[in-house]
Amino acid sequence: MTWGQATDAQLMDVLDATCVSLGIPPARGRSIAPSSGTKKSIAPFFEPNYSVRLYVDVKAWRPLGYNLPSNGVAYQACGHIWYDEGQGCLRLENHSENKIYVRLVAGTCFRAECPVCYQKWAAREAGRIEDKFKRLSRNNAEASVPGYGRPVHAVISVPEIDAFLMYNNLDILKDKIYAIAEKVGLKGYCVIFHPYANEKMHEETPEKILIDKSTGDFDLDSLRSYYSKMNKHINFWYVRPHFHIIGYAPRDYDNPENDAFNEDTITRIYNETGYVVKNLGVRDSVRNTAHYQLTHAGVKKGFQTVCWVGDLSNRNYHKMNPLPKFIPKPHTCPECQAELAPVRWDPQAAISAQVFSVDNYSSADGLDLSEPGPSPLEGQREGGYWIDPGGWRYLNRGEKNHSCLVRKPSHR
Ligand SMILES: [Zn+2]
Ligand SMILES: [Zn+2]
Structure with a gap:
């Protein structure tokens, strides 16, 4: 049996087996029939109510547990800027104001737990998620794919009775989530797990981050201001496991009996399992949605933050005939559009060139040979x-600037 094809009964069996394996008598094994006539006023479109709210200090690093992004320890070179190096365009003749363009680049480790680099991690992951949808729609990530429709955002919340599974049995929890997702017709999607919730956080993207037109990446200033605003709202977090899903759930509105993602199904799933499914609908921006979900995703050693499931899983994705992987666009000069190249602050190079050229050798006295100043971008x-x-x-042949990729320092 694969989870995709699990029946209600099979789903319940797993639930019961889980309980039994943990020494709990199976609570819901009795009936698999949809509960009839008990129209409770519980709105299964909100997260399930828990009897306790277990607050967590998300700033404390849990070596074996779930952390929120950014609360680990940075490497020494994270965020370091080499002020006398950069990516630049020195083609004065193509620039109107007699200026050159130099981009300073900071060292980054791209780790979710890094307090310096987590924003870049989230931005990069969000870009990767978007690309995967884009390669299928051959257009915007948000566009429709034949037979699949447009990507939607759904949330599946775990009931209190199963919340403990997140600690040591995430695989069991995931299998349940995937089976439920299948029941509401989700055919291919990515999943981002959130162990904690926060009253001030919303399921929707709060604000768009601007895109840097030259590279197609998030604009750096826009990204910074987004985080400085968002971080003001983060205070009390509590345990409330839920899974964010972005993916395809083809609908059949003309034949409601074939349409899986309807309120009846959602209510039935809630009544039978206690799991709450929310359909937040199609996306304005897959990347912004994914990015926002990544900013408070569960980060745990040995655990993938983003998982691809169903037709979008690593095993099946190629069967959907995607475009080849996109090649990242290089940064270009905002004025003349030339590709930026590595440059170096080296004021002495210009002086020695003058000193040693035949014409100027005799007049070296007139040159300023004092110690060169620091980079103007210091x-x-x-x-x-x-x-x-x-x-x-520009760099000479064989010269290299520091790599901006920061790796784990070796302890030898
Ligand atoms: Zn870092
Ligand atoms: Zn230029």
Whole structure:
């Protein structure tokens, strides 16, 4: 049996087996018939009510448990900027204001737990999620795919009785979630697990982050201001496991009997299992939705934050005839659109070139040979700058700037 094809009875068997394996008498094994005539006023469109609210100190790092992004420890070079290096365009002749363009790049480890780099991790992961949808729709990630429709955002919340499964039996919990997702007709999707909830957080994307048109990535300033606003709202978190799903759930509105993702099914699932399914509908932006979900996803050692399931799983994805992987766009000059190349602050290079050229050798006295000053970008933050020309040069053959990718320091 695969979970995709699980019947109600099989689903219940697993639930019971889970309970039994944990020493709990099976509570719901009695009946698998949809409960009839008990129209309770519980609205299964809100997260289930828990009898206790277990607050967690999300700022404390749990070596073996779930953490929220950013509360680990940074590596030494995370966020470090080499002020005399950058990516630049020195083609003065193509720039109107006699300026050159230099982009400072900060070191990043791209780890979710890094307090310095987690924003870049989330932005990069969100971009990867978007790409996977884009390669299928051949258009925007939000566009329709034949036979699948447009991607929707759904949330499945775990009832209190099963919440403990998240600690040591996440696989069991996931199998249940996947079986329920199948029941509401979700055919291919990505899942992001959230162990905790926060009253001030909303299921919807609070605000759009602007896109840097030259690369198609999130704009750095926009990303920064997004986080500084969001972080003000984070205070009390409590245990409330739920799964965010972005994916395809083809609908059949003309034949309601074939349409899986309807309120009757959702109510039935709730009555039988206690799991709450919410359909938050099609997306304005897959990337913004994914990014927002990643910012408070569960991060745990040895556990993948983003999982692909069903027709979008790593095993099945290629059968959907996707476009080949997109090649990342290089940063380009905002004015002349030339591809940026590594540059270095090296004011002495210009001087020695003058000194040693035959014409100027005799007049070296007139040159300023004092110690070259620091890079004019000293103290600036990561980003692109228009600055006065002079002192910057492209790298020579064989030269390399520092890699901005920060790796785990070796302990030897
Ligand atoms: Zn880092
Ligand atoms: Zn340029």
